[in-house]
Amino acid sequence: MKHILFSIALLLGLLLGSAQAAAEEGPELPSAGINLRDQASLQRGARLFFNYCVGCHSLKFQRYSRIAEDLGLSEQEVMQNLNFTGAKFGEPVISHMPEELAKQWFGKAPPDLSLEVRARTADWVYGYLNGFYLDPSRPVGWNNTVFPNASMPFPLWELQGVQTAVKKADNPDEVEKLVLSQPGRMTPEQYHQAARDLTNFLAYVSEPAALQRHAYGVWVILFLAFFTLLAYALKKEYWKDVH
Numbered sequence: 001m002k003h004i005l006f007s008i009a010l011l012l013g014l015l016l017g018s019a020q021a022a023a024e025e026g027p028e029l030p031s032a033g034i035n036l037r038d039q040a041s042l043q044r045g046a047r048l049f050f051n052y053c054v055g056c057h058s059l060k061f062q063r064y065s066r067i068a069e070d071l072g073l074s075e076q077e078v079m080q081n082l083n084f085t086g087a088k089f090g091e092p093v094i095s096h097m098p099e100e101l102a103k104q105w106f107g108k109a110p111p112d113l114s115l116e117v118r119a120r121t122a123d124w125v126y127g128y129l130n131g132f133y134l135d136p137s138r139p140v141g142w143n144n145t146v147f148p149n150a151s152m153p154f155p156l157w158e159l160q161g162v163q164t165a166v167k168k169a170d171n172p173d174e175v176e177k178l179v180l181s182q183p184g185r186m187t188p189e190q191y192h193q194a195a196r197d198l199t200n201f202l203a204y205v206s207e208p209a210a211l212q213r214h215a216y217g218v219w220v221i222l223f224l225a226f227f228t229l230l231a232y233a234l235k236k237e238y239w240k241d242v243h
Contacts, residue, residue, distance in 0.1 A: 032126035045201025059093035061114040117206040129195040133163040
């Protein structure tokens with residue numbers, strides 16, 4: 001028994017140590033606060049993705065028809081407002097940026113974002129969208145606090161505005177905070193919501209089945225509650241003559 005308790009304590013210690021080490025590896029990330037049941041947020045996030053991101057990034061595991069079905073949109077709405085590549089309704093979302101040109105412009109081809117949230121977490125993506133700042137020393141003119149030296153320019157700068165970095169006094173290579181030096185078309189609150197909507201959409205794209213799972217979850221809980229009551233009534237019936 002002592003050996004078992006010791007093994008459990010050791011395992012918990014290793015898990016806590018790993019979580020703490022992972023948290024210390026990068027900057028503290030803000031909470032994305034996504035909600036896959038917020039269909040309006042998913043629709044706004046889809047509009048942002050197709051207006052600002054699809055020029056470079058694909059969603060090769062996601063089809064236009066599936067987006068329409070899951071987000072409560074008609075085929076006409078999707079094809080007129082979200083499809084800018086000329087793809088067919090049943091085809092996946094593929095950017096038309098030539099890979100060779102992308103490598104010349106950015107140093108490497110932009111990644112597919114189908115599984116970005118599953119690979120990085122929603123908080124990472126949300127922090128990344130809020131972490132861009134002007135950096136003339138970089139070839140693309142921008143840098144990022146969450147993903148330093150990223151080769152990606154900031155596509156949402158006209159919405160957020162331009163942030164500049166305030167470096168730490170004791171370490172000029174580290175960013176202490178970001179300051180909005182040039183306002184964008186949105187207020188900071190509006191931009192945070194837009195970044196949350198875009199993150200929400202990418203979280204949905206990373207696992208479209210999660211929407212169905214959430215819908216089924218309510219019925220599963222109701223079934224379990226009913227089955228528990230039924231099992232309890234059956235138990236009372238079997239044991240009523242036992243003293």
